[in-house]
Amino acid sequence: MHIMKKCLAAVLTVLAGAVVPAPSFAQSANEIFYPMLVTRTGPFASAASGVSSGQQDYFALLNAKGGIKGIKIRWEECEFEYKTPRALECYERYRGQWKIVYPNSTPAIFSLADRLNQDKVLGINVAGGRSDSSDGETFPYLSPVMLNFWAQAASTIRYIAQREGGEDKLKGKKIAFIHIDNAYGRQPFPIFDALAAKYGFEWKSWPLAWPALEQSAAWVDIARRFRADWAVQWNYGQSCSVPFTEMTRVGFPIEKFVGTLWCGSEEDIAPAGDLAKGYVSANFHGVGQDFPVIKEILDVVYKSGKGNMEKDRIGTVAYNRGVINGIIIAEAMRHAVEKFGMPLTGEKVRDGFRMIKLDKARLKELGAEGLMPELAFSPTYHGGVDGQLYQQWDGKKWKTISDWVAPYEDVVWNEIKKSAKAYREEVQQKK
């Protein structure tokens, strides 16, 4: 019996070895090997999987059209389930192979920061990451690319002010801030403090422990004791959809509720159904399939059966966000290839990233006009101080209801400079 069991174990081991492919790091001269951190399982997979697939579909389109100057991108996924220890494990597994790292996780980018600096690899987290990494001089290997959290928070307050009829109407108003209690959820604090002091509103935080699925007591407090005039949610994944039921229970009006752009994808509100009708969230790009690059992906990638996601999710917020990330990463690689040649390294791609200038003409060339805003980076500016759009859920789809709402740039830059200075001093002290 024991021999049988041993034989069975040996056979299974051999089979497992044959079925599970070992990571293939080798990079030939005509391809760029791009390891990818992805979240396709777990509580945050619903939207995060769309972001990863959008990115891959854009690379697939690029490859089908000949690649970057004839060089194709070969990606390989490392699943980390939005868990920081697993993200670090993935990073170590592919250490030496990274050209640019995009985890789509703020806690992960915080934890990876030292290794990225040491390895000279740029870590990006579009509309996330460290807010002060907009300062490219202080953080040469980190970038929020677009809309750092401080810009998002400032734009949200400006949007509320617009809805109230001007900044002067904010005086005496109460804003409840309900958020996941981690590095992502806590980032808006200094901006809210600065703007509360400037405009005279009161704000209070309701932190939620991960996975933040039980919010009932917090909402009773927000609606019944604090009596908030506005509530802002800074959740992620399925915790975004929980407030709709809770708000209804305590009688908080949905028209006074604004969500972060990370609570603004179709997947975030699907479980709430009709309760989410009228909900407003931030966003920074176009939604739907009506963009040349998305149509081209459908025509070229999906018709040839090389798509990386369910076809009915193409054009969703998360998917389009992934395509935009793909465009930015591919542009950084293109500049690096053109300027420095192959083989690519982290440093070359970082310098390529700093050369990105996505103006109207270039966006049109890429088929992304209207899909994403114009962008330009430099060695000193790693992006992040931008405005947001606001969209409303009509029960079936998102409808953009505002123009770009700029952040209070002076307040945001002040915070970036203050924080970057503190970081430099901390590094100096450690030396």
Added chain:
Amino acid sequence: MNDLAFAVELTITGVLIGLLYSMIALGFVLIFKASSVFNFAQGAMTLFSALTLVGLIPLVGFWLALVGAVLIMCVVALVAERVAFRPLIGSSPLVIFMATIGLAYILEGFAQMVWGTQPHGLKLGLPVDPLKLGSIFISKSDLISAGVAGVLVALLIVFFQYTKIGLGLRAIANDQIAAQSVGIDLRKVWAIAWILAGFVALVAGMLWGSRIGVHFAMSLIALKALPVLIIGGIESIPGAIVGGIIVGVAEALGEGFIGPYVGGGVQDVMAYLVALIFLLIRPYGIFGQAAIERV
């Protein structure tokens, strides 16, 4: 709103949420009663059953989907019992516990493979507007859910106290070998326990699904059953109810009255803090039986 009214509203909210925690804890109790093992897969069973239900609804409508989900949960329970647990009869509880961990991973992976990772809404037609009693708001849907939990608990109590199989389950939990020696069919009783646990998982999945949506994170809610079971006693059905209410109320009042002094976010900590206190003063829970072992 004054502090008293606030405390009353939080307490009512806590009681109603606590009863929903009890629903999940019940599944653990059922398996523990049959095998003296903490069933780590109960959360995954809740997720799997709810995903199956919402996956079937667009295909065959709600009622047929419900019947289908019950049948599928029966099959899952029977397969789990036959393939994973029957071969382990006589093994130590730790070995069986490890098997439940394996089952949890299989169910979570299988559920995502079959039904995908996308979240779904589950509408049971429960009223969403609150019941207003003076300055106090009470959720009507939570009241109904609490009623469902109450009925299910009453049925389970009757089952365990007054049916032959229920008595068999209790006997097996007490002493497997002695129970077998008096003719109780361990395999049959285990299979029934797993089917019941699957059914309870489905009811819990429906009630929680209508509240937070049906998605992968649902299996994490099952973690709340741990403090509930510590407080109530892991082998007691009334214990699951009382433990759930204590946890729900402690969370709500803790968040409302202690939270403001420590920066908030204490809701989850409260559940474990209360459980820790119980571990110190009554380690086998309010309704649990003190196990006396020769060492």
